Amino acid sequence: MVLLEDSGDDVGPPGLHRAGVGWLLMGDARAAADHLRQAAAREQHAAWWSDLAAAEILAGDETGDPERHLAALAAADQAISLDERFPQAHFNKAIAVERLGFERLSVVHWRKALELEGGSSSGSAIAVHIAGLATKKTARERWGDAEHRIAAGKMPANLEQLIAEHPQEARLWAEEFFLGRWGKGEDELFLAVAQIIGDRIAARSGERLLQQAVAEIESARASGDAHRLALLAEGAVAYMNGRAAYRANKFAMTALEFEKARGAFAAARGQMLGVVELWLAILKMKQNRNAEARVALVVLRDCARAAHGHEALIAEAERHVALIDGLDGRWGDALEVATSSRDRFARLRERQREAEAELTMAGALRFFGQPRAAWKHFVHVAAAFSASGDWDRLQVTATAMTYAELRRGHWSIARSLARIEIALADKPVRLAHGHLRAAVAALGAGDLAPARSSWSEARAAAASVKDDVLLADIITVEGRLLASSDPGAAVSRFTEAIGFQRSAGRGFTLPELHLVRGRAELAQGASDAALADFEQGIGILEKGRHRVSDIALRAGLFDDVRDLFGDAVAVSIERGDERAAFAYLERGRARTLLDELGDVQLPERPTLAAVQRNLDHGMLMLSYALLGDRLAIFAIDRDTIIVRFSGSSAGAVTQHTKALVRALESGSDISALAGGLYDALFEPVRDRLSDATTLVLVADTALAQLPFAVLFDRRANRYLVETHDSLIVPSAAVFMACRSRAADIPQLKSIAIFANPKVPPDLSLPVLPAAAAEAPRIAQLYAQPLVLRAVEATAARFRSEAARYGIVQFSGHTQLDDAEPWKSALLFDQRLSARDIASMRFHRTRLAVLGACSTLTPNTEYVEGTSPIAASFLIAGVPAVVGSLWDIDDAEAAAVMVRLHEPLARGVPAATALREVQRGMLAAHPRQWASFTVLGADR
Numbered sequence: 001m002v003l004l005e006d007s008g009d010d011v012g013p014p015g016l017h018r019a020g021v022g023w024l025l026m027g028d029a030r031a032a033a034d035h036l037r038q039a040a041a042r043e044q045h046a047a048w049w050s051d052l053a054a055a056e057i058l059a060g061d062e063t064g065d066p067e068r069h070l071a072a073l074a075a076a077d078q079a080i081s082l083d084e085r086f087p088q089a090h091f092n093k094a095i096a097v098e099r100l101g102f103e104r105l106s107v108v109h110w111r112k113a114l115e116l117e118g119g120s121s122s123g124s125a126i127a128v129h130i131a132g133l134a135t136k137k138t139a140r141e142r143w144g145d146a147e148h149r150i151a152a153g154k155m156p157a158n159l160e161q162l163i164a165e166h167p168q169e170a171r172l173w174a175e176e177f178f179l180g181r182w183g184k185g186e187d188e189l190f191l192a193v194a195q196i197i198g199d200r201i202a203a204r205s206g207e208r209l210l211q212q213a214v215a216e217i218e219s220a221r222a223s224g225d226a227h228r229l230a231l232l233a234e235g236a237v238a239y240m241n242g243r244a245a246y247r248a249n250k251f252a253m254t255a256l257e258f259e260k261a262r263g264a265f266a267a268a269r270g271q272m273l274g275v276v277e278l279w280l281a282i283l284k285m286k287q288n289r290n291a292e293a294r295v296a297l298v299v300l301r302d303c304a305r306a307a308h309g310h311e312a313l314i315a316e317a318e319r320h321v322a323l324i325d326g327l328d329g330r331w332g333d334a335l336e337v338a339t340s341s342r343d344r345f346a347r348l349r350e351r352q353r354e355a356e357a358e359l360t361m362a363g364a365l366r367f368f369g370q371p372r373a374a375w376k377h378f379v380h381v382a383a384a385f386s387a388s389g390d391w392d393r394l395q396v397t398a399t400a401m402t403y404a405e406l407r408r409g410h411w412s413i414a415r416s417l418a419r420i421e422i423a424l425a426d427k428p429v430r431l432a433h434g435h436l437r438a439a440v441a442a443l444g445a446g447d448l449a450p451a452r453s454s455w456s457e458a459r460a461a462a463a464s465v466k467d468d469v470l471l472a473d474i475i476t477v478e479g480r481l482l483a484s485s486d487p488g489a490a491v492s493r494f495t496e497a498i499g500f501q502r503s504a505g506r507g508f509t510l511p512e513l514h515l516v517r518g519r520a521e522l523a524q525g526a527s528d529a530a531l532a533d534f535e536q537g538i539g540i541l542e543k544g545r546h547r548v549s550d551i552a553l554r555a556g557l558f559d560d561v562r563d564l565f566g567d568a569v570a571v572s573i574e575r576g577d578e579r580a581a582f583a584y585l586e587r588g589r590a591r592t593l594l595d596e597l598g599d600v601q602l603p604e605r606p607t608l609a610a611v612q613r614n615l616d617h618g619m620l621m622l623s624y625a626l627l628g629d630r631l632a633i634f635a636i637d638r639d640t641i642i643v644r645f646s647g648s649s650a651g652a653v654t655q656h657t658k659a660l661v662r663a664l665e666s667g668s669d670i671s672a673l674a675g676g677l678y679d680a681l682f683e684p685v686r687d688r689l690s691d692a693t694t695l696v697l698v699a700d701t702a703l704a705q706l707p708f709a710v711l712f713d714r715r716a717n718r719y720l721v722e723t724h725d726s727l728i729v730p731s732a733a734v735f736m737a738c739r740s741r742a743a744d745i746p747q748l749k750s751i752a753i754f755a756n757p758k759v760p761p762d763l764s765l766p767v768l769p770a771a772a773a774e775a776p777r778i779a780q781l782y783a784q785p786l787v788l789r790a791v792e793a794t795a796a797r798f799r800s801e802a803a804r805y806g807i808v809q810f811s812g813h814t815q816l817d818d819a820e821p822w823k824s825a826l827l828f829d830q831r832l833s834a835r836d837i838a839s840m841r842f843h844r845t846r847l848a849v850l851g852a853c854s855t856l857t858p859n860t861e862y863v864e865g866t867s868p869i870a871a872s873f874l875i876a877g878v879p880a881v882v883g884s885l886w887d888i889d890d891a892e893a894a895a896v897m898v899r900l901h902e903p904l905a906r907g908v909p910a911a912t913a914l915r916e917v918q919r920g921m922l923a924a925h926p927r928q929w930a931s932f933t934v935l936g937a938d939r
Contacts, residue, residue: 418435622698809901
């Protein structure tokens with residue numbers, strides 16, 4: 001507390017650091033991290049960055065949010081870069097690495113911390129921790145010990161325990177090593193152990209392939225069928241040799257041994273034939289023959305389904321089909337099949353294989369723009385591979401993690417993860433790929449010299465490797481390095497890379513390659529070629545999104561290469577083609593939401609003329625586009641379209657928007673921010689505002705959280721709300737869809753009010769007395785009201801009653817889920833998720849009024865950043881939603897709600913009604929009224 005008091009009003013770096021340490025000592029890790037981050041960014045001190053790492057670790061431990069541990073890792077690395085011998089930084093890095101699932105790798109960093117700590121008391125604790133980690137045996141090591149005992153003719157005393165704790169390793173060691181060693185004529189104990197393993201696994205999970213394989217050996221012996229017995233032995237040995245050759249990257253020998261095993265098992269009608277077919281398909285994948293491999297895997301899966309108790313083989317086939325689908329850009333199929341594989345392995349209690357399928361799921365979620373959901377899987381996967389001792393898959397997991405953060409533009413975190421990749425790399429090809437990702441991260445951060453150094457390291461590591469995929473990636477990064485100095489050479493490199501990736505079936509890489517080649521072509525002045533590249537990349541994305549069966553996951557598919565749309569818009573503007581620019585702008589916006597408004601008949605790409613026909617006289621649509629660091633404003637009325645640029649940079653507008661929202665939430669003075677943002681967003685089109693009475697505002701994701709009503713025209717000395725009605729929409733096409741729906745809904749003077757619902761006891765949320773008190777006052781304004789409060793206001797009643805009324809009012813608590821937005825919910829006795837609401841059908845409801853916290857808060861990290869709860873009502877058929885952009889006080893919300901319904905009950909459109917209320921509250925601080933806005937389009 002003393003540190004907080006000492007910092008006082010000092011907003012300089014030292015004051016921020018003292019406040020951060022104070023919050024840390026008081027146990028508020030998140031507040032500490034916020035202050036320490038600001039301090040460290042402004043003054044580069046190793047101790048400050050290390051303190052930030054400690055705060056992020058504690059915040060991550062409290063919230064279970066792996067992104068906090070990622071931030072801790074990056075902060076610790078920054079501290080180490082400033083002072084390599086600062087022990088606390090290495091201590092914090094060790095903790096972060098361990099929290100992210102890389103338990104064994106963390107030992108390296110713990111030892112470095114111990115070395116620097118010397119003989120301190122903390123050093124003793126570190127030494128104990130290191131000893132615990134270093135002596136913990138992985139599943140692979142434990143089964144290796146068991147094999148040595150069997151080879152010495154001794155039955156492992158802990159065999160039953162090993163099978164129970166590590167059933168996957170038990171099955172795989174038996175299929176490969178124990179049957180193979182038996183086939184070579186070694187100790188019969190190997191076969192006896194395989195039989196025990198097969199029987200125990202069959203009894204516990206129903207997986208019977210190993211049990212059946214051992215049984216057919218015993219059957220051949222019992223019947224005296226020496227020929228079949230010899231074939232089964234030959235197949236077992238060849239399979240073991242093939243797996244050994246595969247691990248040694250001797251793929252020609254691998255193919256020979258697997259073909260020999262296939263022939264022997266086929267002739268013997270052996271159960272292990274399916275396992276060999278699986279590995280032959282995997283070998284095809286290694287040779288970039290993915291189409292052939294997929295056909296073979298589907299046939300194998302179907303055959304295994306027809307057999308009895310071959311669940312592991314089915315799950316393995318599914319897992320590799322999912323991998324191929326992901327490589328080909330069919331991420332919807334990949335996620336579906338990988339989830340099935342993960343669930344099968346979970347039932348078998350095969351944790352490592354479950355993690356492998358989960359890794360593919362995480363990759364798919366990342367491509368769908370759900371990085372937080374992906375990270376929930378990544379950490380679990382890394383921990384599973386660490387426990388099993390599968391360092392190869394652990395390195396692959398680190399690669400996926402790095403790639404995920406590269407795609408998000410989190411350059412410092414990506415560089416830290418690339419270091420983990422490099423530390424884990426046990427092969428030149430993996431080492432090269434790690435250095436390549438480090439180069440891309442450095443390029444993203446604008447650090448050209450480290451980028452070149454990492455690229456050189458990658459090329460040196462790749463010198464002894466013959467790998468076409470690696471070569472293509474090296475060429476791609478070389479093109480990135482050349483893009484500014486020699487764009488012609490860069491275009492050549494990107495063209496070569498595109499040709500390879502297309503021929504190799506690696507479709508997921510193509511959109512970004514078309515983006516970077518288009519940019520290099522622009523640098524040469526070749527705008528036609530650039531626009532053609534952007535169009536190709538967009539076309540691939542659009543084709544890919546139609547393959548996604550789960551429509552909720554389509555929303556993030558454009559996030560990976562969102563700049564394709566922005567660059568296409570910018571080029572079209574430069575060419576003077578505003579109509580084409582507007583078309584590209586619309587193609588990248590709210591496409592999934594438009595898909596889900598399925599009962600509205602609209603063309604997939606609504607033309608500018610169609611949009612203009614949907615604008616009434618007096619309506620002006622302002623569509624904002626952040627193009628690099630420029631902010632373009634499309635001003636559209638019934639007759640014209642113009643494009644003008646803001647005098648402020650896109651970065652400044654974004655920062656000021658966030659600052660304005662924070663000031664409103666805290667009740668601070670907003671005059672300077674509100675005036676500056678009005679100038680940035682409306683001054684360039686001031687001549688168009690005078691003839692407009694209603695503004696249809698299509699906000700880019702960074703502006704979707706902006707309360708436009710509160711922007712202040714300093715020349716006229718008035719708020720925007722004093723001059724114009726305003727509607728917020730995520731795209732022009734969604735506006736058209738909402739208008740079409742509004743025209744078909746009858747003007748019912750009825751309302752269903754759900755006030756202060758009783759929430760699940762585990763949430764411990766406060767009651768909302770003002771919400772309960774407002775309900776009767778609102779109800780008396782309508783001819784047909786339904787009022788449900790407290791225990792009467794249940795999720796079941798909402799589902800059964802709400803859609804019968806012209807207006808639906810919810811006054812209660814919400815729960816937002818940034819990781820999986822479709823799980824965000826209105827809170828009744830049960831959580832009513834956004835997905836649940838979207839499945840309802842509101843054919844008679846013209847307006848939903850959500851008098852709860854943050855019901856219109858967008859997720860600004862994603863292209864389709866519309867609030868999931870508000871969007872769910874649009875999807876369900878409600879054309880307009882009134883909601884809040886930030887958390888609001890119960891009493892303040894109730895005051896707005898009662899006033900709002902007076903004009904609504906008279907049939908006044910929502911935007912006009914809200915404006916009437918807000919104009920009547922101008923004497924109050926804007927935080928009391930500015931949070932509410934209208935999404936969609938009423939009559």
